[in-house]
Amino acid sequence: MTKSLIFAVLIATAAFAQAQTSDKGGTGASARTRTGGTAAMCIGCHEISGYRVAYPHVYHVPKIVGQSPKYIEAALKAYQSGERKHPTMRAIAQALSDKEITELAAYYGGGAK
Numbered sequence: 679m680t681k682s683l684i685f686a687v688l689i690a691t692a693a694f695a696q697a698q699t700s701d702k703g704g705t706g707a708s709a710r711t712r713t714g715g716t717a718a719m720c721i722g723c724h725e726i727s728g729y730r731v732a733y734p735h736v737y738h739v740p741k742i743v744g745q746s747p748k749y750i751e752a753a754l755k756a757y758q759s760g761e762r763k764h765p766t767m768r769a770i771a772q773a774l775s776d777k778e779i780t781e782l783a784a785y786y787g788g789g790a791k
């Protein structure tokens with residue numbers, strides 16, 4: 679039960695990531711709003727301290743707020759390239775453009791909120 683619920687959340691996250699990706703050409707929204715929107719898909723896992731993801735294994739989710747922007751950017755690129763192997767973060771990183779990665783790194787690296 680818990681497992682299938684979390685799986686449903688993952689699917690929703692993936693669908694959201696795709697919607698974000700297809701919006702890439704859009705220009706209307708400010709960078710701030712766009713980053714806020716992209717960051718919304720990270721909040722569920724990364725902004726609850728001590729939170730754990732239970733699918734497919736139990737992972738402790740690291741806190742990324744306040745990490746250095748360079749570290750966050752390097753980590754996301756490593757997930758994107760497959761150098762880091764966590765399946766969920768790989769799927770998420772692969773849905774992000776380089777620009778979004780830079781924006782997210784600045785957003786979280788700057789302390790967010």
Ligand code: HEC
Binds near residue numbers: 717720722737742762
């Ligand atoms: C479904 C839950 C989930 C979502 C959503 C998620 N993450 Fe993660 N993230 C994780 C887990 C679990 C790890 C630890 C993976 C590992 O052990 O390699 C992680 C690791 C990371 C790391 C590496 C942290 C470190 O200390 O090495 C970064 C950076 C990161 N995520 C950024 C993001 C960003 C940015 C987003 C939104 C675009 C996001 N994550 C969305 C679960 C998630």
